[in-house]
Amino acid sequence: MHWKTLSSQYLSKHHYFTARKDRCQREDGVIVDPYFVVEMPPSATALAITEDGHAVLVKQYRHPIGEVVIETPGGFIDEDEDFEQGMRRELLEETGYEFSHIEHLSKTAANPGVLNNFTHLFLATGGRKVGEQQLDHNEEIDIMLVTIDEVIDLLMRGQFKQSMHSNCVFYALLKIGKLTFTDGEE
Structure with missing residues (x-):
């Protein structure tokens, strides 16, 4: 099921915050007006692991929620970058570390009811300062x-406040075999 966009009006046009008001029509003919959409560039984040097996996490103040939070490093991908290249750049800028291997784990949407972007999740290994x-x-x-x-x-104590970062850690830990699931049989 898809909606038809009948009209769009931009309320704000900024590289990191573009907001529009759409008038849409559902397949059953119902008009949805207004429907607000925030347009953002794609982003990426990685569970980054050094050569000696330590994870490189970052801690920073996030003004919208008024808290200092623990995160995996990452950020917005530039228009001229592929996702791995952008992830490598973000890791180097935010941490000063380079990584010998970067593996794409998943692509996920933080809040597809309002935001139009995806976050690409990675596992970065072999990091050195x-x-x-x-x-x-x-x-x-x-x-x-x-x-x-x-x-x-x-992760288990809910200390990663950003859902994308929790997802990244979860997928990365599964990938490296540090989290496993059983089907309930012993």
């Missing part, structure tokens, strides 16, 4: 090096 952070003017990011067991503890 090659430089200092190169942060944007509005970023204040503290780096945390933690063990994989500590990552699991943070």
Whole structure:
């Protein structure tokens, strides 16, 4: 089932926050007016693991929720970048680490009822410190090096506030065999 967009009016046009008001028609003929959509560039995040097996997490203040949160490194992908290239750039900028291997895990939508972008989730391994952070003017990011067991503890205690970051950690831990599921039989 798809909706037909009858009209769109932009309320804000900014690279990181474009908002529009659509007038839509459902397949059954019902008109939905207004329907608000926030357009954002695609983003990427990674559970980044160093050569010695530590996870590189970041801690930063997030103004919309008024809290300092623990996250996996990541950010918006530039128009001229593929997702892996953008992920490598974000890792280097935010952490100063380069990674020998980056694997795409999944693509997910944070809030498809309002946001139109996807976040690409990665596992980055073989990380080594090659430089200092190169942060944007509005970023204040503290780096945390933690063990994989500590990552699991943070995940299980709900310490990753961003759903995309929780998803990334979950998929990455499954990939490296640190989380497993059973079918209930013993």
